[in-house]
Amino acid sequence: MVSKQRLFDDELLNKSKEEREKFFNDYTVSHPKMKQVLIELKNEIYKGSHNIIMVVGPSGVGKSRLFNATINSVIKDMKQELEENKSIIPITGIELPNPDLGKFNWKDFYYRVLTSVNEPLIDYKIDLSVVNKMPNSPLRTTRTASTAAALRRSIESAFFYRETKALLIDEAQHFFKINSDYRGNSEKNQKQFNSIKSLANMSHTKIVLFGTYDLNAVFNLDGQLSRRVKEIHFPRYDFANDKDIKNFKSILLTFQKLLPLPREANLMEHFVYLYENCIGCTGILKNWLQRCLSDALENNEDTITYTNLKRNALLTKKLLTLANEALDGELIFKESKGDKEKLKELLGTKKDVRTDKKEQKNNLNPGKRKPTRDDVGLI
Template sequence: MTKKQRLFGEELLSKSKKERESFFNDFTVSHTKMKQVSDELKNEIYKGSQNIIMVVGPSGVGKSRLFTATVLSVLRDMKEETEKDRSIIPISGIELPNPDLGKFNWKDFYYRVLSSLRDPLIDYKIDVTDIEKKNRKGKKSNKKNPLNANTAPELRRSIESAFFNRKTKALLIDEAQHFFKINSEKRGSSEQNQRQFNSIKSLANMSTTKIVLFGTYDLNAVFNLDGQLSRRVKEIHFPRYDYTNANDRKSFQALLLTFQKLLPVEKEPDLRKYSEYIYENSIGCAGILKNWLQRCLSDALEKEEMTITYQNLKRNALQTKKLLTLANEAITGEYYFSDNKKDKKELQTLLGIKKEKDNEKPKRKNNPKPGIRKPERDTVGLA
């Protein structure tokens, strides 16, 4: 294959190691799985009936890339509207931090959302009810620190107002499973999860803005524990590639071809030659594969190697124990999205439904013509 067929200009090969790495790292590949999930997600944002959308998949599948790609895609779609009205922010997003001490901080969450909406006066939100109480008692308000523990309701109202005035269609939240990482004595509590979810749903309802939760299968497990939660959410599964599936295997090969044409090394590597090995060491996750190839590229450039070799791939692969952990988590999570006969049968049993063929008893095979013997061998010889 010639350099002309590759997905970058030849001049990139003469640039610095940092520039070549940045080109590959920053490039988002819209592969089959991502495109399918992206199309479904955008359709839900624009036309869906549910205010809460949940995008779940295994670690390393590419959810964070999808997060960024969705923001950019909606901004492109709304370019004409935003040029006419500069006040519009059609979509926004934040990454949710892991809660300190197992306690979710709503005030910090509201603050981050307002920051993403470029609110100019976040540090000056004041709880008006608190000021009124102090005025009645003749006390002075704390002007030095207007943002205190009592201002969370005011921040919440500011978000609702900002969403409305900015005409924001969706708020994207990455690492959303952190919403439900609460104190150990409450973890797994359906009641506590319900309260957390109700706060999220209330924000979506009051602001008429859809909230998209990106997370691991841990997020899906929380919602499946409670029927009240699961029925109010639109679930979108972002799966890995399944090598036992012919279509997935073909799509994975195409993904490898795209990556090998993007790698800015002197000689284009032949990743498809090692497709089974690469699948095994990426468990079919595009994100894990991309990170692996980033390490390989950095290694090759550092050693001034001409291309990505099998030895290079092997040096930079994840440890087998880590891959086993990732694979087990992925396969366990995928179970929630699989419909099987056992689950259907259990559902029918719970509902008291039985199909007609299940009630039918096997019919006895009678002689079709009475009086005529069936063909059989008679006993011969002396009794």
């Protein structure tokens, strides 16, 4: 019998391997860091002053889960409005593909966005501003493939009439992966960003970029870019933080009770090993446990053991790369006294000795004697 504390019904154990895997894979654990970021992100979508919002974190932290959770949460918030007006699409999202040959394809991007809002006749969009200048143009009578400009105008129109509040873009660092280099060309990055910002302004829709720390590094290289974007950090769980470790253990226990196997695994017994091999990222942990579950079901094992965990863990070299990238990225969000002092030095706001002496000299109270030694013993 399955314990009453397990997070699935007994009947699930009688279902197929595929159904049990799907149950675990589809289940999203809303943990403290995800909840915190989700609240901040929704506040920015509803009330924020920035049209471009950037959610960044390490690979495997759970950004794609947050992406889906944001869409579901906004739709839930607007349930009444959606019932009253079935034509609106309050939020939509796409995953950005890695650009082929280091060249970003705007037409493909526009096509994917229009598809996400179920726009009809995407292949037959035309730019009327051009056609109207050409009375004898064959475009008036002949079906042609849509141009990028025509698709762009269609997005602006669709977002306006669909009352779309936000467009979410996963893997957004691919916007700036030009010639296989995120950071090598500030001018090209500026052009890419200006196109994104223009789309947000013209469509009156917030654009939310989900990406790795590479995305944040691009924006921090250019003051013009960084000041126009609202940054939201989605961090991993830090082993040096007691509260983080407590929350990580709670997440581990939840996963333990979600695994649809006859005998409940004792993941808590291997807490440190599990943390090390997911570097505190819940996405890496979830994918690891998915592999373990599939392995256990394939071999007719009744639970997940340490042997199973070890067999399905990522290679240590891969984990080292992920850990180094995460630690480097986290430094961007950590305020340091040294940075503050450097800023003061650059701006010339650090007080010097002359300023202090001048303030002391001019700051005496009226009518109060200066401290001095009186002469004594003289007639």
